[in-house]
Amino acid sequence: MTKTILAVDDSGSLRQMLSFSLKAAGYGVIEAVDGQDGLAKAKQQKVDLVLTDQNMPGMDGLSLIKALRAMQNYKNVPILMLTTESGDDMKAMGRAAGANGWLVKPFDPARLTEVVKKLIG
Amino acid sequence: MRPHESPTGELMNAQVVRLLSDVSVHGDQHLAEVERDLVQMDVLLDEAIKKLCASFMAIHQAVDRQQEALNGLLADGMSAPEQAARISALRAEIAEHVGAAVTGLQFQDMTSQLIGRMVQHLAGLRDVFGALDANGAVLPESGDEALLAMLGDISDRVGARCSELAGSVRSTVNQRHMNSGDIELF
Numbered sequence: 001m002t003k004t005i006l007a008v009d010d011s012g013s014l015r016q017m018l019s020f021s022l023k024a025a026g027y028g029v030i031e032a033v034d035g036q037d038g039l040a041k042a043k044q045q046k047v048d049l050v051l052t053d054q055n056m057p058g059m060d061g062l063s064l065i066k067a068l069r070a071m072q073n074y075k076n077v078p079i080l081m082l083t084t085e086s087g088d089d090m091k092a093m094g095r096a097a098g099a100n101g102w103l104v105k106p107f108d109p110a111r112l113t114e115v116v117k118k119l120i121g
Numbered sequence: 122m123r124p125h126e127s128p129t130g131e132l133m134n135a136q137v138v139r140l141l142s143d144v145s146v147h148g149d150q151h152l153a154e155v156e157r158d159l160v161q162m163d164v165l166l167d168e169a170i171k172k173l174c175a176s177f178m179a180i181h182q183a184v185d186r187q188q189e190a191l192n193g194l195l196a197d198g199m200s201a202p203e204q205a206a207r208i209s210a211l212r213a214e215i216a217e218h219v220g221a222a223v224t225g226l227q228f229q230d231m232t233s234q235l236i237g238r239m240v241q242h243l244a245g246l247r248d249v250f251g252a253l254d255a256n257g258a259v260l261p262e263s264g265d266e267a268l269l270a271m272l273g274d275i276s277d278r279v280g281a282r283c284s285e286l287a288g289s290v291r292s293t294v295n296q297r298h299m300n301s302g303d304i305e306l307f
Contacts, residue, residue, distance in 0.1 A: 011230040013170040017223050020178050055234065055291050084231060084294045086302065095307045104302025106227035109220045115304055 003120050004028040004045070008038035008052040008064060009082070014105075018051065018082075021109035027116065035059025039067050046073055048120045054083035054090070062097045069098035078119040082107060137268065145250035152250070156243045163236045170229035177226070181219055188212055224301050231294045238291050245286045252278040 005027050007018040012033075019029045030047060032038035034056040042050065050068065054061035061081055068074040081094050082103045091102045101115065188208075195205050252275045296302070 009230075011233060012167065013174055014227060014230040016171065016174045016178075017227060020174070020181075021223055024181075084234060084296065085292055086295065091305065099307065101304065101306040103304050105230065105296070106224045106301055108301035109223045110216075111301055111304060115306065118306075 002026065002028045003048040004030060005116065006030045006032060006038060006042055006047040006050045006052075008032040008035065008050065008056070008061070010034050010053065010056040014053070017109075018107075018112075021107075021112060022116065024109070025113040025116070035061065035064035035067075038064050042068060042071075042074065046077075048077065049116060050074075050077060050079040051082050051116075052079065054081055054085050054094075062093055065094070065097040065099055080115070080119075082112075138271070149247055149250045152243050152247045156240055156247075159236050159240050159243070163233055166229050166232060166236075170226060174226060177222060184215055188215075231296060234291060235294050238293060241286065241290045245282055248282045249279050252282075 005022050007015055007022070007029055008031075009015050009018065010033055015031045015033075019031060022029050030041055030045065032041050035052070036059045038050070038052060039059065041047075050064075052061040052064055059067075061083065065079050065081075068077070068079065078100045079098060080101045080103055081099050082105060083090075084105045086104045094102055100119065103112065103115070191208050195208065
């Protein structure tokens with residue numbers, strides 16, 4: 001069965017790129033424009049992995065992770081941050097919020113799909 | 122005041138304040154133009170990169186279909202082994218270029234973040250000019266102390282606005298190259 005990934009980013013081109021790369025690797029992709037939209041879509045349909053940006057208008061990535069981790073069916077779903085932020089303090093906050101990994105932009109499609117495959121097969 | 126006569130302290134203060142007010146009005150106009158152009162640049166960049174992405178993906182899909190056709194020919198034994206090896210090497214080469222292009226095309230995401238920050242800082246600078254102009258409308262009536270107090274008030278307002286801005290402005294982008302970033306699994 002096709003695994004589904006929720007890609008949350010306020011940049012339309014970045015979502016396009018993520019969608020293209022992940023679909024080419026055989027995954028289904030749901031796109032969300034910010035944390036609030038991501039949360040709404042995660043509630044509508046259970047996804048296998050969440051990939052989220054940090055800096056977004058409205059709800060940011062860390063807040064989205066906290067909200068997802070508070071939901072019973074997202075306690076064990078892998079969540080990856082994909083952001084321009086590379087500071088150790090931000091990474092520590094991501095880890096504390098419940099992220100499973102931190103990817104610094106820009107991403108390389110092959111390396112991204114490798115990580116995703118490692119987490120959800 | 123008669124010609125060749127120095128202005129009194131009060132008159133001088135009033136002139137300084139008027140000048141500050143003029144500076145603020147002109148500065149504000151220029152900043153508004155820069156802000157408008159930055160926002161427009163962001164819109165155009167976004168539009169251009171979306172079109173580039175769409176074309177790029179269409180090309181990639183066409184190459185994929187071509188590859189499938191070639192695979193079919195290979196499977197039917199219509200190609201020599203060396204040709205098969207060549208096609209396989211080309212497939213790997215195309216995949217490598219596609220990966221590099223997807224990484225490079227992400228520049229718009231970062232430039233957009235930087236433009237967003239610039240617009241926020243410009244708004245902060247406009248607030249500075251706004252504070253100058255607001256104070257310019259109320260001319261101090263006596264001496265240097267009044268002028269100092271007015272400038273102190275402007276400084277306080279600007280300082281307060283800077284603090285507000287520091288809390289709300291988006292993070293900067295420190296990447297110096299469009300190479301893929303680090304990956305860390307927790």
